[in-house]
Amino acid sequence: MTVTIKDVAKQAGVSAATVSRVLNNSGYVYEDTRKAVMEAIDRLQYKPNEVARSLYKRTSKLIGLVLPDIANPFFPALARGVEDKLQQQGYRVIFGNTDSDATKEMDYIDTFLQHNVVGLIASVDRLHHEVLSNLRVPVVTVDRTAEELPAVYADHKSGGRLAAEKLVTSGCKQIIVLRGPQDAKPLYDRFQSAMQYLSEKNISVNYIDCQLSFEDGRQKAKELFNQFPNTDGIIACNDLVAAAMLYEAANRKRKVPEQLQVIGYDDITISEIVHPSLTTIHQPTYDMGIKAADMLIKLINNEKLGTIHEQLPVYLKERNSTVNGGI
Amino acid sequence: MTVTIKDVAKQAGVSAATVSRVLNNSGYVYEDTRKAVMEAIDRLQYKPNEVARSLYKRTSKLIGLVLPDIANPFFPALARGVEDKLQQQGYRVIFGNTDSDATKEMDYIDTFLQHNVVGLIASVDRLHHEVLSNLRVPVVTVDRTAEELPAVYADHKSGGRLAAEKLVTSGCKQIIVLRGPQDAKPLYDRFQSAMQYLSEKNISVNYIDCQLSFEDGRQKAKELFNQFPNTDGIIACNDLVAAAMLYEAANRKRKVPEQLQVIGYDDITISEIVHPSLTTIHQPTYDMGIKAADMLIKLINNEKLGTIHEQLPVYLKERNSTVNGGI
Numbered sequence: 001m002t003v004t005i006k007d008v009a010k011q012a013g014v015s016a017a018t019v020s021r022v023l024n025n026s027g028y029v030y031e032d033t034r035k036a037v038m039e040a041i042d043r044l045q046y047k048p049n050e051v052a053r054s055l056y057k058r059t060s061k062l063i064g065l066v067l068p069d070i071a072n073p074f075f076p077a078l079a080r081g082v083e084d085k086l087q088q089q090g091y092r093v094i095f096g097n098t099d100s101d102a103t104k105e106m107d108y109i110d111t112f113l114q115h116n117v118v119g120l121i122a123s124v125d126r127l128h129h130e131v132l133s134n135l136r137v138p139v140v141t142v143d144r145t146a147e148e149l150p151a152v153y154a155d156h157k158s159g160g161r162l163a164a165e166k167l168v169t170s171g172c173k174q175i176i177v178l179r180g181p182q183d184a185k186p187l188y189d190r191f192q193s194a195m196q197y198l199s200e201k202n203i204s205v206n207y208i209d210c211q212l213s214f215e216d217g218r219q220k221a222k223e224l225f226n227q228f229p230n231t232d233g234i235i236a237c238n239d240l241v242a243a244a245m246l247y248e249a250a251n252r253k254r255k256v257p258e259q260l261q262v263i264g265y266d267d268i269t270i271s272e273i274v275h276p277s278l279t280t281i282h283q284p285t286y287d288m289g290i291k292a293a294d295m296l297i298k299l300i301n302n303e304k305l306g307t308i309h310e311q312l313p314v315y316l317k318e319r320n321s322t323v324n325g326g327i
Numbered sequence: 328m329t330v331t332i333k334d335v336a337k338q339a340g341v342s343a344a345t346v347s348r349v350l351n352n353s354g355y356v357y358e359d360t361r362k363a364v365m366e367a368i369d370r371l372q373y374k375p376n377e378v379a380r381s382l383y384k385r386t387s388k389l390i391g392l393v394l395p396d397i398a399n400p401f402f403p404a405l406a407r408g409v410e411d412k413l414q415q416q417g418y419r420v421i422f423g424n425t426d427s428d429a430t431k432e433m434d435y436i437d438t439f440l441q442h443n444v445v446g447l448i449a450s451v452d453r454l455h456h457e458v459l460s461n462l463r464v465p466v467v468t469v470d471r472t473a474e475e476l477p478a479v480y481a482d483h484k485s486g487g488r489l490a491a492e493k494l495v496t497s498g499c500k501q502i503i504v505l506r507g508p509q510d511a512k513p514l515y516d517r518f519q520s521a522m523q524y525l526s527e528k529n530i531s532v533n534y535i536d537c538q539l540s541f542e543d544g545r546q547k548a549k550e551l552f553n554q555f556p557n558t559d560g561i562i563a564c565n566d567l568v569a570a571a572m573l574y575e576a577a578n579r580k581r582k583v584p585e586q587l588q589v590i591g592y593d594d595i596t597i598s599e600i601v602h603p604s605l606t607t608i609h610q611p612t613y614d615m616g617i618k619a620a621d622m623l624i625k626l627i628n629n630e631k632l633g634t635i636h637e638q639l640p641v642y643l644k645e646r647n648s649t650v651n652g653g654i
Binding site: 069071076079083084090095096112115214243244250269270272273274277 | 424577
């Protein structure tokens with residue numbers, strides 16, 4: 001016969017609501033009452049549901065997720081992956097947006113710990129890895145690599161090379177690379193490997209520094225078309241910037257891909273929606289979220305990890321902003 | 328002189344780490360030790376930080392946020408608004424994606440309550456309002472209206488009318504309305520009021536049912552251009568669908584806005600990025616998040632609300648997919 005909350009209440013001489021308050025750790029309960037309820041639970045071998053049990057054991061099922069900005073189109077798919085995986089395993093996600101600000105990063109981590117998170121998934125730019133290494137719960141970093149910490153990230157060295165290779169095999173001779181902020185390792189890796197490939201192939205190349213927003217892309221697109229009017233290939237640091245290049249090309253009646261080929265990075269939703277649709281390097285963003293959650297759950301359960309650095313493959317997604325099938 | 332955690336530890340005859348465990352409710356602490364620490368805190372009038380204090384008082388600073396899908400481009404800005412406001416007030420957000428599935432909606436609400444949330448912000452489609460009305464914490468619904476529940480939403484009746492009015496004053500004579508799912512009140516309201524305006528003005532109008540995705544938009548765009556080749560104005564149910572119309576128009580070399588005007592709804596990021604940029608009805612999505620959080624905090628603090636239904640204004644955002652300034 002299954003023991004119910006009512007049996008516990010009867011045994012302890014309290015109401016079911018009181019038992020529930022004790023289990024849920026909600027509302028005030030006298031310490032004596034709490035003890036009586038706990039004893040009744042033990043005696044009857046009552047099994048409350050997972051979450052209630054974890055509260056009883058004074059461990060939580062909460063995981064902290066620290067992201068730069070959920071409104072940046074790269075992160076929602078990542079957050080969704082994290083949440084889908086954790087939800088299946090009975091965990092719940094607290095999240096915070098840091099705007100890559102060191103104080104906010106630290107604040108969130110502090111208060112998440114005060115809320116008894118049992119693990120953290122962090123995409124942080126400013127915190128020293130030492131801070132993250134010395135927390136009392138396991139941490140998995142995502143989209144950022146650190147020698148010492150468990151990390152899930154995409155293979156940006158291949159990504160940069162794939163983008164450059166695509167434009168070269170499609171016949172581009174005058175390439176401009178939009179270079180994203182170089183203090184972020186994913187952006188450094190993809191830029192360096194694209195440049196290296198182009199230099200090996202003796203292709204004429206210049207680069208322009210660019211932030212990761214559509215707005216800055218618009219600005220830099222104007223500079224680019226004025227300064228380098230013969231450009232026939234553009235490697236953008238992300239899809240938003242690539243979309244800005246397409247926008248300015250349309251304004252100037254430059255035909256894409258006939259006169260100008262453009263390649264993005266990330267494969268966010270907009271890459272399908274712009275016209276022509278954008279050839280890009282696909283990052284497995286949702287899967288990165290899944291993998292990070294998976295790795296964290298293993299760490300929480302003290303399971304052995306095969307590797308602490310999980311590098312996921314990227315691939316070239318050909319759409320209509322490049323000449324497909326090469327020349 | 329400020330009392331520190333060390334003073335409390337000395338008074339209670341334990342280590343600072345033990346005091347911290349008691350305050351943070353983390354790790355196992357003997358009940359006697361816990362009592363000694365609490366007594367020392369009382370005697371010394373030690374003031375731990377907000378979160379630790381709320382745990383001590385056995386209330387939490389957690390708020391549950393239930394959304395259909397963070398990966399849908401409408402919701403990240405809303406979530407960001409909610410989180411920014413709550414963060415300022417020392418609250419933290421647990422969130423879940425329901426895919427508008429009734430079981431998931433109920434599951435999240437249950438487990439969030441088990442995690443001691445002190446309030447909920449919910450954008451739910453399937454749950455009966457009775458369920459939400461009878462929870463033991465306050466609930467604010469967002470983007471959905473319900474007679475009985477506190478709600479924050481945009482003025483979709485005006486939105487639908489504004490869209491129709493814009494196309495009529497810009498000279499459109501043959502209008503197609505893409506009708507979104509009519510079981511969602513925001514979509515019902517905007518469709519009905521657009522149709523009413525058009526019928527008052529005796530404009531020739533047809534409608535086509537359409538889901539809210541770019542993919543379904545692509546499908547319906549093909550039908551539309553085949554079935555109604557003389558269409559000169561399209562009112563889309565959201566920006567993704569409007570983007571699909573622009574995409575198909577470009578494929579068919581229909582000039583926008585000269586031969587065909589298109590208007591979207593929401594003003595998500597892509598509306599700026601597509602070419603031509605999209606005229607749309609701007610929803611104050613981020614502000615809806617802020618307002619919902621604000622209303623919930625008031626309810627938690629038992630403050631009086633001026634109104635339980637907060638309707639925010641929308642406005643016409645003119646870009647390049649319509650003839651601007653009218654005809």
